[in-house]
Amino acid sequence: MNDLFTRAEKVLMNNVRRYPAVFTRAEGSRVYDAAGREYIDFLSGIAVQAVGHSHPRITAAIRQQAEKIIHVSNLYYLEEQIDLAEKLVALSGLDRVFFCNSGAEANEAAIKLARKYGRHQLGGKYEIVSAIHSFHGRTLGALAATGQPKYQENFAPMPAGFRYAPFNDLAAWEAAVSDHTCALLLEPVQGEGGVHPVSREFLEGIAALCRKHRLLLILDEVQTGLGRTGKYFAWEHFGIKPDILTTAKALGAGVPLGALLATEKVASVLAPGDHSTTVGGGGIAFAAGLEVLRLLEEENLPARAARLGAELKTLFQSWQQELPVIKAVRGWGLMLALELTVPAGPVAQQCFENGLLINAVSPTALRLLPALNIEHKDLEVGLSILKAVLKEFEK
Numbered sequence: 001m002n003d004l005f006t007r008a009e010k011v012l013m014n015n016v017r018r019y020p021a022v023f024t025r026a027e028g029s030r031v032y033d034a035a036g037r038e039y040i041d042f043l044s045g046i047a048v049q050a051v052g053h054s055h056p057r058i059t060a061a062i063r064q065q066a067e068k069i070i071h072v073s074n075l076y077y078l079e080e081q082i083d084l085a086e087k088l089v090a091l092s093g094l095d096r097v098f099f100c101n102s103g104a105e106a107n108e109a110a111i112k113l114a115r116k117y118g119r120h121q122l123g124g125k126y127e128i129v130s131a132i133h134s135f136h137g138r139t140l141g142a143l144a145a146t147g148q149p150k151y152q153e154n155f156a157p158m159p160a161g162f163r164y165a166p167f168n169d170l171a172a173w174e175a176a177v178s179d180h181t182c183a184l185l186l187e188p189v190q191g192e193g194g195v196h197p198v199s200r201e202f203l204e205g206i207a208a209l210c211r212k213h214r215l216l217l218i219l220d221e222v223q224t225g226l227g228r229t230g231k232y233f234a235w236e237h238f239g240i241k242p243d244i245l246t247t248a249k250a251l252g253a254g255v256p257l258g259a260l261l262a263t264e265k266v267a268s269v270l271a272p273g274d275h276s277t278t279v280g281g282g283g284i285a286f287a288a289g290l291e292v293l294r295l296l297e298e299e300n301l302p303a304r305a306a307r308l309g310a311e312l313k314t315l316f317q318s319w320q321q322e323l324p325v326i327k328a329v330r331g332w333g334l335m336l337a338l339e340l341t342v343p344a345g346p347v348a349q350q351c352f353e354n355g356l357l358i359n360a361v362s363p364t365a366l367r368l369l370p371a372l373n374i375e376h377k378d379l380e381v382g383l384s385i386l387k388a389v390l391k392e393f394e395k
């Protein structure tokens with residue numbers, strides 16, 4: 001395996017910090033490395049493998065599609081593209097879909113759609129207000145919407161037209177809205193910002209603010225979408241429907257796929273030539289996405305995520321008695337974080353060494369994003385590794 005690391009260090013760019021593991025195989029919630037070690041996966045490729053790794057139905061769908069047809073470009077249609085769009089429309093209650101390849105691309109498209117709507121329907125408005133500590137992706141538009149200077153400062157100047165306000169602070173958002181604002185952009189649970197759920201009062205206030213000023217509400221459900229928080233889309237917890245919705249991650253089960261959804265009224269401002277991408281998911285991604293949605297539905301996985309997440313929260317809260325290193329437990333469904341009294345990085349590192357994949361989402365918070373269909377025995381093994389490691393950090 002050392003040979004693989006040496007080769008990797010020579011050719012891969014040094015733009016991410018990686019754990020020293022080359023994975024060669026994965027099944028369900030277990031992942032295996034080139035040295036033959038087994039890991040329980042509580043991270044799911046950062047919320048991508050919602051139905052577990054190498055699900056036989058996803059694998060079969062990908063194989064069959066590869067043999068049938070993969071790519072024709074957006075100049076034509078694929079039946080699977082239409083099927084998937086229809087399913088997403090039915091699930092979200094929105095009207096129109098654009099497919100792309102990632103969460104960042106879905107947000108880029110959302111920003112462009114909001115700007116064109118602002119330009120033509122709102123008298124030339126273009127500004128988007130987003131949250132401090134948000135994360136919307138690494139392309140320049142999505143990065144400009146990301147309210148975290150640490151991601152932006154090396155790449156200045158950022159595209160203009162973005163303002164930021166603290167999450168869950170309605171008065172600050174009211175103050176941030178200007179005569180130029182066309183849209184408010186939010187994650188229902190801030191993921192990369194540390195797993196911070198939106199409050200009901202705040203989201204209701206945001207919806208009212210949008211109505212008052214005729215602003216578009218854009219919800220970024222790239223991480224929260226497709227069952228992760230216990231509903232297909234996290235906004236369903238409050239019944240506050242966005243005008244524009246983005247999703248990705250779990251949708252393609254690891255095959256690059258993102259989606260922008262919008263109401264008819266908003267989507268109708270787009271004309272041919274306004275926006276596109278050569279691949280935009282493609283046949284394999286659509287086939288994988290359709291199978292993901294079938295599995296979520298057949299196995300009622302959003303409801304399972306809600307149930308299991310509530311059980312896990314109660315369990316972690318009970319751990320707090322004997323493990324005061326756990327300062328707080330937060331999140332919805334199977335998107336959870338443990339706020340620690342010690343740095344989370346070394347805890348995640350020790351978990352990795354003991355065979356558990358989990359990540360330090362902030363300097364002091366561990367994040368859990370297990371597969372929505374994680375088997376109880378895998379969950380038990382992962383939890384026992386986690387508890388033993390947390391005990392070590394108690395000393």
Ligand SMILES: Cc1ncc(COP(=O)(O)O)c(C=O)c1O
Nearest residue numbers: 102103104135136137191222223
């Ligand atoms: C809420 C949110 N939006 C956008 C993105 C960017 O998605 P991608 O990495 O697929 O570009 C992420 C990735 O973590 C995310 O969590």
